[in-house]
Amino acid sequence: MNRVIYFALLVSLILACATHFLPAQQTLADADWFEREIGDGIIWRYYLFDNLYGKKQSVSYIKINLANPNVSVKFPYLANSRQLTSSMIPSQFPNAIAGINGTYFNTSAGGHVTYLRINGTEIPPGGALFSPWGYEGAIALDTSDNTSIIPKPSGGWSKNTTHPDIMACGPLLIINGTIPYDNFNTIGSHCTGRHPRSAVGVSSDNYLILLTVDGRTELADGMTCEEVARVMDELGCFNALNLDGGGSTTLWGKGEPYNGVLNFPSDNSTYDHQGERACSNAIAVQSIAPKPKTWDARLISKSYKTSMECGEKQTVVFTYQNIGTAGWSDSETSFVLARPESRTSPFYDGATWLSISQPARMMPQTAAPGETAVFAFTLQAPDVPVTAIFDEHFMLKQSGIGRIGPADSEAWMRIVVQSELIGGQTFIVESRVGGKNYGWYSDSGMADSAAHCTAPDCTGNIGSRYSSTYRSVAGLKNSTAAPSFPEHGYYKVYVAWSDGSLRKNAITYHVNHAKGKNTYIIDQTSAANTWVQLGTEAYYFHKGPGGSVVMTNENIDVSGSMYMGAVKFEYQIPVEPQKNYTVNYLGAYESKPVIDGVVGAGEWDKAEAAASGFVQHDNPTIPAAEDGSFKMLYDDEYLYILFQVNNSYLPGYAAPPENYGYADLNGDKINFFISPFGTSTEPFYRILFCPNISDSKCYVWSQASLIKTLDPAVGIDWRADRESGFTYNNGLLTIEYRIPFARFNYSGINVARCPHDNEVWGIQPAISNQISAGVWEYVNWEPDNTPSYVMGVPFGGLTFREKTSGVSRWEIY
Helix, strand or coil: CCHHHHHHHHHHHHHHHHHCCCCCCCCHHHCCCEEEEEECCEEEEEEEEEEECCEEEEEEEEEEECCCCCCEEECCECCCCCEEHHHHHHHHCCCEEEEEECCCECCCCCCECCCEEECCEECCCCCCCCCHHHHCEEEEECCCCCEEEEECCCCCHHHCCCCCEEEEECCEEEECCECCHHHHHHHCHHHHCCECEEEEEEECCCEEEEEEECCCECCECCECHHHHHHHHHHCCEEEEEECCCHHHCCEEECCCCHHHECCCCECCCCCCCCECCEECEEEEEECCCCCCCCCCEEEEEEECCCEEECCCEEEEEEEEEECCCCCEECCCEEEEECCCCCCCCCCCCCCCCCCCCCCECCECCEECCCCEEEEEEEEECCCCCCCEEEEEEEEEEECCCEEECCCCCCEEEEEEEECCCCCCCCEEEECCCCCCCHHHEEEECCEEECCCCCCCCCCCCCCEEEEEEEHHHHCCCEEEECCCECCCEEEEEEEECCCCCCECCCEEEEEEECCEEEEEEECCCCCCCCCEECCCCCEEECCECCCEEEEECCCCEEEEEEEECEEEEEECCCCCCCCEEEEEECCCCCCCCCCCCCCCCCCCCCCCCCECCCEECCEEEEECCCCEEEEEEECCCEEEEEEEEECCCCCCCCCCCCCCCHHHCCCCEEEEEEECCCCCCCCEEEEEEEEECCCCEEEEEEEEECCCCCCCCCCCCCCCCCCEEEEEECCEEEEEEEEEHHHCCCCCCCCCCCCCCCCEEEEEEEEEEEEECCEEEEEECCCCCCCCCCCCCCCEEEEEECCECCECCCCCC
16 A cells, blocks of 8 residues: 555544444443442333434433332422532432432522422522523322422412422423424524433333433533424323433432532543532432342543543553442453453454453452452553544453443543654644544633634644633633643743633743743733744743643633644754764773873774863853863763863862762862753753862762752752862873763653764853962853853763764774
């Protein structure tokens, strides 16, 4: 196959993953429903649909046998406040087994805004009544506690005298077996838009259905009223009622994880069980505990990274509890792929997986009822040409039984695989699925917006993310672009946002870079869909993760919105150094310099000519009064340094203590600042020589730092090798030194190896030289007009050369 065509097909495949094209249309009958009896006469079911009504849908429902004598229905409520449904139900009815959120309520002060009657007493609303369609139906209990869905009487709810308990809401979804389609269209966007939904219905054979449909997340789109009505109809409801939805949608089951929250509430815009909203009433169902199943399991925890680089490996851990009555064994109980099992995972690691579909065995080898079992295994990210999003599913399987425990979508991971970036290039991080480098984006409390960000080079048709600026009401919101930088260097940072509605001023952006944090307050009311630079400078970022740009609403508290479209990191091409020195390689059988301060015959002949030409560090046009020079060589183990200077004045000084520091060294100081990451990077090693003619010792002091600094207290936990020698004869100071490459091992600057052929490090030799009593000059090799010789960019170049005159390091043997 033509290689260009093959690459195009691969890109198309990855884009299909990234944008999550939907598979074939599904029906409720297609679902491999997870099912658990959570109370006597109470069954919970759940399934995550890839394509139901043309969208991703997450459907959970509880089916209650109203004919069961242990079952009773109650209406917990709060007249003037709000509480999480998962807390309200068990606090008011300790014998409750299941429940769902209730009616519309006053979102500020609490209290229903429909109609509520408890034990024959009308409960006053907590504010102005909702639109009439919002209380046109009700779930009601008669004097015998029979449960039904009823319409509002023509004269209002007060005319109903047969039901002491009435909880009104709306609209009605099914009326005596008929779906009122026209009414949904009349109501408008509340019904015709896709949202998270809650509904309650009663079947003709006397079953109560409590239904939730999740939405507003990347795995669940939500439904219209018509679609919810169709689901309730397929579940057998003869009458059904829409309840409060959106962020209120919550289904609850006693004893289940996450405080019993069974569905995936949307108030945190994340497909998990943590986004529950406080409400003012609910529907509760009382019963007794069910008989345990023989084979059953509960997923207790899962641990994994949500973002990976191409080829990266990570260890994933899933922990289950055996809640059945039979014991498990590693030979019969297995953890396998799901949706479907018969496939190859894109994260398959052939070196560690037991088979194509089974990544790991259970640990320990057996798990009795009540005990836990752990499955730990390795995922290896595939190579992708563009950022791709993968949803990976596993399930627990018992030999001879099939799937046990949670749904086949519960042991689920969404992993973004970030394509490899080429160093030295500008790149963009976008906020929506399908955007450039989306894997490096995250947020808290943000939601999808249909407003596109069309700044230059953005994808332009994927929408953006937004959140409220009303911080005292909505809480603190933030979004983060946190890339893995392809190489060390300086980047200018730009942000762009879409032209969504209600944009506000005073949006806070933090740039977290290697040298600290810069904060900017940006007006989003203008300049939409253009790149806005944060500050005027370029920021230094280390290679890999660690830097980020964060947008927050921390400095604004007014009704409105803020939008995150994209962040651009514009790579700044380094300035070439004025000076370069080539370090030649010494083969295994070539003589090495003796570190004694004496330049022996021939021992430095393999080195390039000495580098000299030191200049004043704050005025590089002025040459050093006493010029220094240096040579370097290297082999597989060591870097060798020879330094010389005609020094007419070199007084001695008091010998420093055994554990001396920078301040204890009072003589001339010869510094070598070395950066293994290149000439225009921040991290450095500093090796300082301070010869003392009083005791004939050359003291070596050292430090390491991830950023350039003048503070001698930074990085002194790194110690260079102190093997040095010096002589001072007739005004010529000579220092010889060697350091093992293995010593370049400071955290964050760890190279700890012999450099490759033509590898370039940064080098800045610098001298504090007393040229006469009390008269000092401060000079460095690479010209630098900053206040200190360490702060300038770039350092000089240090090129390691394995070959000399066309002969390789191996050929010279």
